[in-house]
Amino acid sequence: MSNVSIPKGTRDFGPEVMRKRNYLFAVIRNAFIQYGFEPLETPAMENIETLTGKYGDEGDKLMFRILNNGEILEKAKSSENNNALIKNVSEKALRYDLTIPFARYVAMNRGTLAFPFRRYQMQAVWRADRPQKGRFREFYQCDADIVGSNALLNEAELIALYLDVFRTLNLNVEIRLNNRKILAGLANCIGAADRLTDMTILIDKLDKIELSGVMQELEKAAFTAEQCEKIQAYLSISGDWKTQLTRLREIGLASDEMVAKGIAEFEEVMTLYRLMVGNNDGIVLDLTLARGLNYYTGTIIEVKAKDVAMGSIGGGGRYDDLTGIFGFPNMSGVGISFGLDRIYAVMDELNLFPQEVVSATKVLLIQFGGIAESVCLNAIRQLRLNGIPAEIYPSAEKIKKQMEYANKKQIPFVVLIGDEEVAQSKLILKNMQSGDQQLLTLEEMIQALKN
Amino acid sequence: MSNVSIPKGTRDFGPEVMRKRNYLFAVIRNAFIQYGFEPLETPAMENIETLTGKYGDEGDKLMFRILNNGEILEKAKSSENNNALIKNVSEKALRYDLTIPFARYVAMNRGTLAFPFRRYQMQAVWRADRPQKGRFREFYQCDADIVGSNALLNEAELIALYLDVFRTLNLNVEIRLNNRKILAGLANCIGAADRLTDMTILIDKLDKIELSGVMQELEKAAFTAEQCEKIQAYLSISGDWKTQLTRLREIGLASDEMVAKGIAEFEEVMTLYRLMVGNNDGIVLDLTLARGLNYYTGTIIEVKAKDVAMGSIGGGGRYDDLTGIFGFPNMSGVGISFGLDRIYAVMDELNLFPQEVVSATKVLLIQFGGIAESVCLNAIRQLRLNGIPAEIYPSAEKIKKQMEYANKKQIPFVVLIGDEEVAQSKLILKNMQSGDQQLLTLEEMIQALKN
Numbered sequence: 001m002s003n004v005s006i007p008k009g010t011r012d013f014g015p016e017v018m019r020k021r022n023y024l025f026a027v028i029r030n031a032f033i034q035y036g037f038e039p040l041e042t043p044a045m046e047n048i049e050t051l052t053g054k055y056g057d058e059g060d061k062l063m064f065r066i067l068n069n070g071e072i073l074e075k076a077k078s079s080e081n082n083n084a085l086i087k088n089v090s091e092k093a094l095r096y097d098l099t100i101p102f103a104r105y106v107a108m109n110r111g112t113l114a115f116p117f118r119r120y121q122m123q124a125v126w127r128a129d130r131p132q133k134g135r136f137r138e139f140y141q142c143d144a145d146i147v148g149s150n151a152l153l154n155e156a157e158l159i160a161l162y163l164d165v166f167r168t169l170n171l172n173v174e175i176r177l178n179n180r181k182i183l184a185g186l187a188n189c190i191g192a193a194d195r196l197t198d199m200t201i202l203i204d205k206l207d208k209i210e211l212s213g214v215m216q217e218l219e220k221a222a223f224t225a226e227q228c229e230k231i232q233a234y235l236s237i238s239g240d241w242k243t244q245l246t247r248l249r250e251i252g253l254a255s256d257e258m259v260a261k262g263i264a265e266f267e268e269v270m271t272l273y274r275l276m277v278g279n280n281d282g283i284v285l286d287l288t289l290a291r292g293l294n295y296y297t298g299t300i301i302e303v304k305a306k307d308v309a310m311g312s313i314g315g316g317g318r319y320d321d322l323t324g325i326f327g328f329p330n331m332s333g334v335g336i337s338f339g340l341d342r343i344y345a346v347m348d349e350l351n352l353f354p355q356e357v358v359s360a361t362k363v364l365l366i367q368f369g370g371i372a373e374s375v376c377l378n379a380i381r382q383l384r385l386n387g388i389p390a391e392i393y394p395s396a397e398k399i400k401k402q403m404e405y406a407n408k409k410q411i412p413f414v415v416l417i418g419d420e421e422v423a424q425s426k427l428i429l430k431n432m433q434s435g436d437q438q439l440l441t442l443e444e445m446i447q448a449l450k451n
Numbered sequence: 452m453s454n455v456s457i458p459k460g461t462r463d464f465g466p467e468v469m470r471k472r473n474y475l476f477a478v479i480r481n482a483f484i485q486y487g488f489e490p491l492e493t494p495a496m497e498n499i500e501t502l503t504g505k506y507g508d509e510g511d512k513l514m515f516r517i518l519n520n521g522e523i524l525e526k527a528k529s530s531e532n533n534n535a536l537i538k539n540v541s542e543k544a545l546r547y548d549l550t551i552p553f554a555r556y557v558a559m560n561r562g563t564l565a566f567p568f569r570r571y572q573m574q575a576v577w578r579a580d581r582p583q584k585g586r587f588r589e590f591y592q593c594d595a596d597i598v599g600s601n602a603l604l605n606e607a608e609l610i611a612l613y614l615d616v617f618r619t620l621n622l623n624v625e626i627r628l629n630n631r632k633i634l635a636g637l638a639n640c641i642g643a644a645d646r647l648t649d650m651t652i653l654i655d656k657l658d659k660i661e662l663s664g665v666m667q668e669l670e671k672a673a674f675t676a677e678q679c680e681k682i683q684a685y686l687s688i689s690g691d692w693k694t695q696l697t698r699l700r701e702i703g704l705a706s707d708e709m710v711a712k713g714i715a716e717f718e719e720v721m722t723l724y725r726l727m728v729g730n731n732d733g734i735v736l737d738l739t740l741a742r743g744l745n746y747y748t749g750t751i752i753e754v755k756a757k758d759v760a761m762g763s764i765g766g767g768g769r770y771d772d773l774t775g776i777f778g779f780p781n782m783s784g785v786g787i788s789f790g791l792d793r794i795y796a797v798m799d800e801l802n803l804f805p806q807e808v809v810s811a812t813k814v815l816l817i818q819f820g821g822i823a824e825s826v827c828l829n830a831i832r833q834l835r836l837n838g839i840p841a842e843i844y845p846s847a848e849k850i851k852k853q854m855e856y857a858n859k860k861q862i863p864f865v866v867l868i869g870d871e872e873v874a875q876s877k878l879i880l881k882n883m884q885s886g887d888q889q890l891l892t893l894e895e896m897i898q899a900l901k902n
Contacts, residue, residue, distance in 0.1 A: 004559050005498060006494055007494060007496050007497070007542075010494035010495075010496065012491070012493050012556050012559075012560075013491065013493075014491060015489035015491065018489070018491060019489075033812075034835050035835070036812040036815075036842030038811070039470060040465060041472075042464075044545075046457065046458065047456060050457075061520070064517050066516070066517060066545075067515075069513075071533055076536055077527070082524045085527055086523075094517075105463050108455050108457075108463075109465065116856075138495060149845045149846060151846040153828075153845045153846070157843075157845075275825045277832060361487040374726045381727050384486070389486075390487065391486070391569075394597070394604045394608075395602040405565050405567075
């Protein structure tokens with residue numbers, strides 16, 4: 001078999017990519033832990049009933065289903081149509097996101113969990129989407145949620161967590177906030193409360209088709225001229241957040257109860273954040289932010305990288321009843337998600353990954369064989385006991401070949417121990433980048449590499 | 452929906468379990484990095500052709516297959532039998548182990564990898580085995596392999612890595628070594644070279660059915676009385692490894708070329724390990740060790756926990772041609788695997804998980820509301836900036852409720868800041884286990900919690 005391949009839309013992550021990914025996972029995980037979030041992992045496969053109907057018809061179609069094991073011929077043959085067939089031969093599917101498995105877990109463990117329950121989860125999800133640039137059939141989600149508390153301090157904490165992570169990554173970002181109550185209030189005000197979802201879906205397209213495009217689509221979707229005018233006035237509001245709130249009041253929207261509630265929530269989140277961190281730097285109000293998902297009911301959050309053209313690299317929001325579908329109603333929650341693949345792409349483009357991520361191994365011991373070998377074997381042990389990631393080439397090949405290995409793995413130092421060095425109880429430490437060589441004792445080398 | 456469940460044989464890993472699992476992953480990963488292994492992750496699903504025929508008929512049956520998306524009714528209806536049906540409606544399956552995906556990856560990337568290639572991989576695998584105690588349908592494997600080098604130093608390094616990990620875990624283990632060449636030589640000697648696999652499979656049962664049972668099964672499998680006698684003499688060899696090797700020579704086996712080669716390899720591994728670490732402590736020769744997998748050709752390794760009855764908690768060995776099936780022949784390699792679930796079970800039974808794994812959050816700030824809130828919000832920020840995992844209860848609920856939350860999450864300290872403390876610019880730090888309370892400044896508390 002010479003034409004080996006992997007399924008389309010999936011990826012192997014080789015050493016270099018994995019080290020960078022692991023660095024991102026570690027930074028994010030560390031922030032989650034700092035903020036008191038607890039780890040959760042759920043199975044790759046869930047029962048079909050857990051997943052279907054939760055992501056719309058589209059989602060149901062894009063799920064990867066697991067074929068039942070054993071005899072399925074009879075059931076397959078007697079199936080009336082494609083949907084019946086799928087139901088008859090498959091009882092499980094791969095998870096489609098981390099939110100539904102989380103809700104399912106909370107509902108199943110409601111009796112033992114400490115509420116408010118703060119969990120983080122970093123696992124792969126699978127979608128049978130058509131693969132294209134930046135869109136994969138297997139990708140990781142990194143989520144943090146707090147359920148069982150409607151306090152707005154949770155929102156402030158999640159924003160602080162976001163900004164901490166991106167500061168650690170040296171990635172310049174902007175946190176965009178809005179509140180679904182403001183959008184719901186807008187729909188109320190224009191007499192289109194029942195069309196909130198239609199409206200938010202169209203507003204969501206603003207990034208792609210600009211204001212004129214959105215207005216055209218609203219018209220096409222049979223919003224009246226008067227409604228369109230009010231939506232346009234709303235979407236045209238600009239300035240810093242205080243100016244925007246003033247404008248909202250000026251155009252009369254703030255007199256709607258829902259809008260007023262949304263504004264109050266937004267202001268409280270800003271106040272709590274300021275009391276915690278000392279300022280509101282990096283946070284903006286974006287009244288055009290809609291976030292398509294229906295289940296958001298309060299604060300909505302999106303993160304944009306500032307120095308590069310890229311969609312959002314993170315997002316989340318407040319939902320009022322996520323676990324109700326699993327028989328555990330009225331649990332308010334708020335969550336955020338890190339878009340790992342996009343963060344990776346931005347970091348890579350801006351060359352932001354730290355140098356030490358490039359190679360984990362700090363030093364390669366070159367093998368000459370003979371007596372030097374036992375000296376090398378002792379040296380490698382001492383290096384590792386001192387916490388220095390080290391390798392020894394496993395056999396006494398030509399030095400050129402061993403050096404090439406070090407170069408290919410981008411190992412920054414090699415150690416050479418020939419008979420002469422053995423006689424002097426010394427070794428040569430060579431810096432592979434500068435070419436500098438030092439004659440050192442083992443102790444001295446360990447000290448040099450520790451710094 | 453009130454009867455929510457997860458597929459049988461799968462598990463949710465809640466916070467407490469995950470913290471312990473993450474601790475194990477971190478210790479193992481850290482050792483892999485110390486020894487120069489590079490991270491690899493492969494997709495959960497592989498093309499069917501990559502997996503089928505690699506694990507025997509049994510393996511093919513136990514694979515979880517992914518149903519093709521889209522219209523499959525026609526193909527299903529026209530299928531002649533169950534096997535044809537499965538082929539017609541499924542082109543992908545979930546990975547069954549990490550070894551075949553690794554071999555596939557090496558074959559696909561042979562042109563760019565630095566050989567010898569040292570990779571580690573820690574990912575879930577899926578098998579449709581009948582679930583039972585300690586056997587799951589989704590479980591993690593943690594593998595490290597070196598391919599592209601037949602130097603026996605690799606074996607010595609992997610043994611050192613094993614012992615380093617278990618020393619870090621405070622888990623008392625024994626490394627059992629054998630060499631498949633000794634077993635192959637034994638089969639030669641008794642004129643059963645063509646029945647090596649049958650023989651090793653039966654020898655593998657020694658742990659379960661003892662020597663008498665194995666002898667009965669050998670007889671049943673039509674090994675002759677003379678053959679059985681020689682196998683019995685071999686399996687009865689005991690003592691330390693030097694005594695065992697002497698005995699192998701005494702009963703004439705060592706005159707077989709293969710046996711002699713196996714002995715020489717074993718001795719060299721021991722010598723190299725001793726030169727590296729200074730002794731051979733914790734390593735034994737176990738001539739009855741067979742390890743069923745056909746692809747092993749040299750050293751075989753198994754790890755047993757010493758203070759508890761449990762099967763092997765790790766194992767591996769040398770194989771001569773793993774990537775040949777993917778068109779890249781003659782790549783010798785050697786690998787080991789950590790049995791995460793079993794290591795977890797042993798650690799839990801012996802109570803070996805360190806205390807700091809129990810709770811990640813070190814301190815909970817109790818909320819009283821009012822002016823104290825802003826003091827609390829500043830305090831939580833300072834704690835986190837100082838690297839102390841900290842939480843603040845999100846709303847000013849009854850103190851009893853907040854304390855219960857701290858207890859349930861096993862958070863070791865709580866902080867109380869009432870109006871009186873605010874007036875003094877102090878706070879109360881309470882040790883939840885001892886009940887001790889200290890009146891401290893914020894600075895003093897941070898220092899106290901850092902230690």
